[in-house]
Amino acid sequence: MPSYLRPTSLPEAVAALAQGSLTVLAGGTDYYPSRVGKPLTDDILDISAIAGLRGIRDDGAHWRIGATTSWSELIAAELPPLFDGLKLAAREIGGVQIQNAGTIAGNLCNASPAADGVPALLALDARVEIADIAGSASLALDEFILGNRRTVLRPDQLLSAILIPKPAHPARSHFAKLGARKYLVVSIVMAAATLELESGRVCAARVALGAASEMAQRLPLLEAALIGRRCAAQLGEHAKAEHLAALTPIDDVRASREYRLDAGLVLVRRVLNELGARA
């Protein structure tokens, strides 16, 4: 029988990882689906009993979201409007069962191109904290995910937290997902945006599109084009097809490449319009 470790502290967990190859298990919402009809032979490190990895707190310069915080916990947490987009994304993940079990770090470590959490976190300028036996360090989310199902995480490392920097100005975020049905659906494309405002004008913008490349992408050209714009219900009109030119969507069972670019632009515009209208 394979081994199964369920430590209660991070030092125990990273010490175990340092000693040998273990599969990290948290909410199980990606682990088990990849093993349908297959024997469970992996040596497991279950990190769900580590209290210190759970929960959201204000750390002064940033918000810290513990790795095993579930989507439901995020939805229920009292957080500023900055997190509205991430909360909307959380509600779009699977059904309530998945939101109750699935963890935010798991969504990142699984690194699916269609991960619902990634665009919203990119739009929050999220960083991830990586722990190993030597200590911990943080890096930007877009440096953490390398591509489809690939991250920089080494087998002896654990993603321990997600860090959300506090914006310099009042900020709001929004998110929209497009799927072929209402619940339990893999995204065809999704868009997330965070705007920081000063005197009714955009002073910082972070816009990301998911499921339209190997990993969700920020749209720096669009972000630059938004700076200084007056926030209004037509804000989305500043988004142009050329802002999506760097994206490389695929053709698959869910949609064509061309459609993903088309619909991605529509979603970005709608997300910006919504943020503009609310300001």
Next chain:
Amino acid sequence: MNRPRTQSGAQTICFVVNGQAREFSGNPAKRLADVLRDDLGLTGTKIGCNAGDCGACTVLIDGRQVCSCLTAVAQADGREVTTVEGLAAGGRLSGLQRAFQKHGAAQCGICTPGMLVAAADLLARNRRPSAAEVKDALGGVLCRCTGYQKIIEAVLDAATAQLPPPPAAGAAIGARAPKVDGVAKLTGEERYGADGIPAGALWLRVARSPYHHASFELGDLAAYAAARPGMERVLSARDVPSNGFGIYPHIKDQPVLADGVVRFRGEAVLALVGTRAAIEAVDEAELPIRYTPLPPVMGIAAAAAPGAPLVQADKAGNLLLDGWVRKGDAAAAFAHCAAVAEATFETGFVEHAYIEPEAGWAERLGDRLEVHVTTQTPYMDRDEMALVMKLAREQIRIVPTACGGGFGGKLDLSVQPLIGVAAWLLGKPVACIYTRPESMASSTKRHPSQIRIKSGCDASGRLVAIETVADFDTGAYASWGPTVATRVPIHASGPYCVPHVTARGRAFFTHCHPSGAFRGFGVPQGAIAHEAMMDELADKLGMDRLAFRRLNALKAGDATATGQVLAHSAGLPQCLDALKPHWDKALAACTAYNKTSAYKRRGAGIGCMWYGIGNTALSNPSTMRIGLSAKGELTLYNGAVDIGQGSNTIMTQIAADALGLPMGEFRIVMGDTDLTADAGKTSASRQTFVSGKAVELAARDLRRKLLQLLEAAPDALLSLEGSLIKATDAQGEHQYDLAWLAPRQGVDVLRGEGSFDPPTSPQDADGQGVPYATYAFAAQLALVEVDCELGTVKVLEIVAAHDVGKAINPIQVEGQIHGGTMQGLGLALMEEYLPGRTENLHDYLIPTIGDIPEMKCILIEDAEPLGPSGAKGVGEPGLIPTAPAILGAINHATGVRMRQVPVLPHRLRAALKLMETR
């Protein structure tokens, strides 16, 4: 309390399940669902996918819903788990369970534990939720039967629901009676294919082809088995006594285990039998099979191409069947038409997606074989198993378990011959449960179609001619392909009076899983074509689309395309008249909405259908029996399998009124081939009409015998008190103690029997004849909203008017219409099975609770004199008009006519762009 665990290997997990402290020792990574079912015996929790896609396994952990198939049992340590078995406190149904029973919210019941548990989570936090909150809370559980509407109604009513009193004797027919077998589906007691497997059974795992087409050689199977502890035997084609099965007596073309060549991805090659641990440990890469991939024939065009490689060597041109209906001279008649429309339509494979995967177990008892299996057709299973096993029919007993959804997909053999052969050879019980990907890869599908159709009418709008060729992809083996290819031409001109019809149906073999029976047998595909024609012809003449259909609707006295004159019960005109006010309102609402809307547009569409009940031009009998024991126990020996549609309840209602005793007196033996008579298959919308008539005759037979015994008048009121049967008539009370009678058949001292075979006649070379004794009719209205920028479609409302002859139980009729409608919505908007690419329930999408429109049913009762109390069938009709109505509504909203389903967002967006550039 979370206790740290840092040791390796087997561990002991302690948790509370439904209020009781329980322990599990074993692999801490084992799925909680498996622990609940296998180690704790709580089989109320169902496994539909093991991937978090269906939610059937939903349980509460510390009051929060989770998928127990995604939860390591270690994570339940020290916590409280609630399963469906824990909902009825002290054995009394909860308010939520009562509401489910009252509203008919459980059909097959396989998703019900998940639905109930998810709803219990919601109601514990929010006693009076809104419909939107119910949808959000239940969004993670898929249901394939109900169309969700009654589930939502039940959850909203949970706080106050009380069950209605049972209908009095003589008042059962037409009553909104709760399911007679409903409670077991709400408490987790019901036993499905995977639930009653005996301890100590061997398990069977199927090795399947990863290729669409390949030849293969087998290595040393005995050595492979010998090298693996617990592996008892590996079966191959040579172990199957007669290695061919199929629906038609003359086409036994599908091997139980492939013999040297595989013709579809997912075809069974080897059956590995051993302990559960042994077969679960199998590494597919080590199997002793060497494949040589061969080029596959994929799609109708490739199969029909001149010189195409043959899928089956003896089937020239890859043609399974070429069916015709010819009436008048369509080709000549088009010259005289004022308006002619013509187009080609395409549909893809559609998966049944019943939430219960195929499962069962078999056991050899002396020289007999017993097979317990989830099935729609125990008698066909029995006969087919006898052929495969080279045994006499009497040596086979099929005992149907509860069936967790079928829709046509459990009419073909799946696990039966595999576990049968293994149990026979090994002399031990052998069980098999398909995984979800295995179920999807190996089971039948709806036939993909390419339908060319041309239709014409005169200047007044009367249809003159329809010409159509419907080509179907029937996959690698015949299955129900001949049924589709003969049924479709009969129905191809739609429920309309058309003097000149030429209709052809062809089925071609390809290297895909067999296409088989799926709710409607090809008629839903055909309806997409003929209904688009109705819209186009009406538009060409500037007529209202409903009025055009009303003008042409078949009615009593009209002749069909096969020359059959409909004597009775042709209620399409009434259906359309009932829709008319809704149609006028919908059209006005769309116009008003579209005046102010920017990128969203609304449209209304209409779809009509007719559907021949029962087998096509073939004998289709049912026999039913009702027995009375010396103790006064009344038993309905019901050979009709209830697959969730409610035939157990319908048969009881019919039997109760025909006999004159209340429904509550009956107990039911269902489908057991040793105990019941052959009531045919649960298919072709036939059980209420055919078996219902047989049960009515059986009940009358028993009543006649009782009245004779009691010397009572024909109108006497019967009652049963223990072993005393009593009758009250004008002369007063008569009574008889059944204990005086000697048992004649089993425990029964008296039995009534009834048989019914609907009168049909064979079709001639031109397809002329009386293929069905009666037809169901329906018209549905769809109101949709199209997001023109994204190409997405939201169906806002469906109004469904169905002529059902007589609604024996309106709740169940509505349930069939809701469920069929949602499958029609799936066909129209999201469902497309791609072999090898969508073998799970997250790449293959079926509608969720959030996708349902507001559904309104209008029941038209144009009585069918042949049917029980005038009833016909409704199982399939709910699905057939929905996709045509949605497609018509999309056209009305946007001007685009979609000729390929599903209308995925990118397809509609592309069509809209094309129209914009024109």
